Amino acid sequence: MEMILVPLERMDYWYDIDPALPELRSTATRARKWILRSICEAGSGHPGGSLSIVEILTSLYFRVMRHDPENPLWEDRDRFVLSKGHGAPGLYAILALSGYFDEEELVTLRKLGSRLQGHPSMNKTPGIDMSTGSLGQGLSIAIGMALGARLDRKDYRVYCLLGDGESQEGQVWEASMAASHFKLDNLCTILDRNQLQIDGPTEKIMSLEPTFSKFKAFGWHVIEVNGHDLKELLRAFHEAETYKGKPTLIIANTIKGKGVSFMEGSLKFHGKAPSREELDQALRELGGEA
Amino acid sequence: MEWVLKNMRPGFGEALVELGEKYQQVVALNADLSGSTTTAMFDSAFPERFFNVGIAEQNMMGISAGLAATGKIVFASTFAMFAAGRAYDQIRQSIAYPKLNVKIVATHAGITVGGDGASHQMHEDLALMRVLPHMTVIAPADYWETRKAVLKVAETPGPCYIRLGRTDTPLIYDDTYDFQIGKASRLRDGEDVTIIAVGLMVAKALEAADVLKRKGISARVVNMSTIKPVDKNMIVEAARETGAIVTAEEHNMIVGMGSAVAEVLADYEPVPQRRVGIPDVFGESGESEELMEAYGLTVENIVENAKMAVSMKR
Structure with missing residues (x-):
């Protein structure tokens, strides 16, 4: 049952020479800039947890997932559920860069009448597969989608991005139990392990460790990676796709506020918009093309 | 009955x-x-x-x-x-x-x-x-x-x-019943008061109508099985034609079906309304019928409230 179909050694070689990596890195940088601009323009939002998930989203939307921005409701598309809905500015930036809507629309975030709600709304925004925001609910939904794929004998996969803080919600563990019970190997969950929640470090507020062995004990295939290393992420997603009989959890070790010196590891920027000055400094630090 | x-x-x-x-x-x-x-x-x-x-x-x-x-x-x-x-x-x-x-x-x-x-x-x-x-x-x-x-x-x-x-x-209905979402059903015609009920209180409402008839009060009975969207037309019609309403439900009297009816009356056709339901308290163990008795979900209570509603008419 627990077998890997494609030898990963060969895939490692491929990821090392992957010619697309520089472009993916540049996409990630552009996404970061849009996250900061849109949150600054909105005057509120969650920069820290949006910046921590940029590489995860970049690898999913630009390399891993089967999707079509021209046809957001394509029946055979891979599904994505942002369980940590407050990471919405990150997802919106990636969706815009993928072509679901104009990049310029990103600055309407949180404004009255905008399609870009403070938390994802599937009936408003093209490319959003599920409305989320109340923490701890996304994994259950992803399980429903994975069961739907199985019933329809379709080969699309379901991805769910889970926050580490939200894993303190009991429903996450109800869902974790169910995902392995139903043997959902078409389901891959990524844990954004950025170590911080609003009130402080997760390990101080309500410890989650050992996350690896907890999910393993709940019947998951668990992989741990550097969540900002595109090569490691792509390799892990490939391993998840080829692993049969169990759902896969990728623990992505990330840094909250990644990419901006004064936001990295900062509690202050969990849920606070940057000022104009802070935005300017952040954009300068990120460099790259506009 | x-x-x-x-x-x-x-x-x-x-x-x-x-x-x-x-x-x-x-x-x-x-x-x-x-x-x-x-x-x-x-x-x-x-x-x-x-x-x-x-x-x-x-x-x-x-x-x-x-x-x-x-x-x-x-x-x-x-x-x-x-x-x-x-x-x-x-x-x-x-x-x-x-x-x-x-x-x-x-x-x-x-x-x-x-x-x-x-x-x-x-x-x-x-x-x-x-x-x-x-x-x-x-x-x-x-x-x-x-x-x-x-x-x-x-x-x-x-x-x-x-x-x-x-x-x-x-059993209130049979196989010929045509259920429509948002459409209440009028089970008994009447002119003096309308009893709007839901769930197992519908049968009690029909029994109450019989008791009221013997007392000389003609009661209409409506089953409001869709609580949302509530059947506004049926409620307004009942208010206009009978001038008094009693609601009956196996639910807290706050914000249940009775309140949904009261909202429609307030907006479109204010007439006296009395509500039969569970008071704002938690329940307790007991036999179903005993509990219905103890918490006022009875034919007698509907009858009393119907009489009160009729007496409140201007």
């Missing part, structure tokens, strides 16, 4: 099997109560489309939402307390807000749960569900209405909550 009693829950289980045969997209979920909710029938007929999630109602609502997002017609069932109560936020966030096609069929609602006591007696579900945008709320009066309502909602996309009781209830 001689009633033929029949449990309404198999009306759900049987309709669900019928739907399963008709529509490949119909799936059912349960949280360790498949016997009591009668979804075990669906499990026997279509095991590959039945998911028992164990004792995890919040997870059940989320999985239901995910299945609905892939085009399934989803029936999620458990006791009313654990559906509308325990999993309220999941219903709000993951089903009502995204307007997904999940039908929540909640059994064992109300005080007639009996011996299990207050922890299991759900008197707040109509209130909790009817304040949710996108949600349709239905409380059938008997076996036939349950059966017809379940068949009907499956063909109507969007979130829906159906409330069923535990006990055997009088």
Whole structure:
């Protein structure tokens, strides 16, 4: 049952020479800039947890997932559920860069009448597969989608991005139990392990460790990676796709506020918009093309 | 009045099997109560489309939402307390807000749960569900209405909550009944007062109408089985033609069906209204009939309130 179909050694070689990596890195940088601009323009939002998930989203939307921005409701598309809905500015930036809507629309975030709600709304925004925001609910939904794929004998996969803080919600563990019970190997969950929640470090507020062995004990295939290393992420997603009989959890070790010196590891920027000055400094630090 | 009693829950289980045969997209979920909710029938007929999630109602609502997002017609069932109560936020966030096609069929609602006591007696579900945008709320009066309502909602996309009781209830309808969402049914004509009832109080309302007739009061009886969208026309018509209203429900008197009727009266046709329901208290253990007596869900109470409503007419 627990077998890997494609030898990963060969895939490692491929990821090392992957010619697309520089472009993916540049996409990630552009996404970061849009996250900061849109949150600054909105005057509120969650920069820290949006910046921590940029590489995860970049690898999913630009390399891993089967999707079509021209046809957001394509029946055979891979599904994505942002369980940590407050990471919405990150997802919106990636969706815009993928072509679901104009990049310029990103600055309407949180404004009255905008399609870009403070938390994802599937009936408003093209490319959003599920409305989320109340923490701890996304994994259950992803399980429903994975069961739907199985019933329809379709080969699309379901991805769910889970926050580490939200894993303190009991429903996450109800869902974790169910995902392995139903043997959902078409389901891959990524844990954004950025170590911080609003009130402080997760390990101080309500410890989650050992996350690896907890999910393993709940019947998951668990992989741990550097969540900002595109090569490691792509390799892990490939391993998840080829692993049969169990759902896969990728623990992505990330840094909250990644990419901006004064936001990295900062509690202050969990849920606070940057000022104009802070935005300017952040954009300068990120460099790259506009 | 001689009633033929029949449990309404198999009306759900049987309709669900019928739907399963008709529509490949119909799936059912349960949280360790498949016997009591009668979804075990669906499990026997279509095991590959039945998911028992164990004792995890919040997870059940989320999985239901995910299945609905892939085009399934989803029936999620458990006791009313654990559906509308325990999993309220999941219903709000993951089903009502995204307007997904999940039908929540909640059994064992109300005080007639009996011996299990207050922890299991759900008197707040109509209130909790009817304040949710996108949600349709239905409380059938008997076996036939349950059966017809379940068949009907499956063909109507969007979130829906159906409330069923535990006990055997009088048969009000037969196989010829044509249930329509949002359409109340007038069961008895009358001119002096209208009794609007829901669930097992419909039979009590019909009995009360008989008692009132003997006292010289002509009472109309309406079954308001769809609490949302409520049948405004039927309420306004009753107010205009009879000039007084009594509502009767096995639910907290606050924000249930009686309140839905009061809202319509306030907006369109203010006439005296009296409400029969469970006072704003928790229940207790006891036999169903004893509890109905103790908490005022009686024919006598409806009669008294009808007389009061008539006397309040200008």
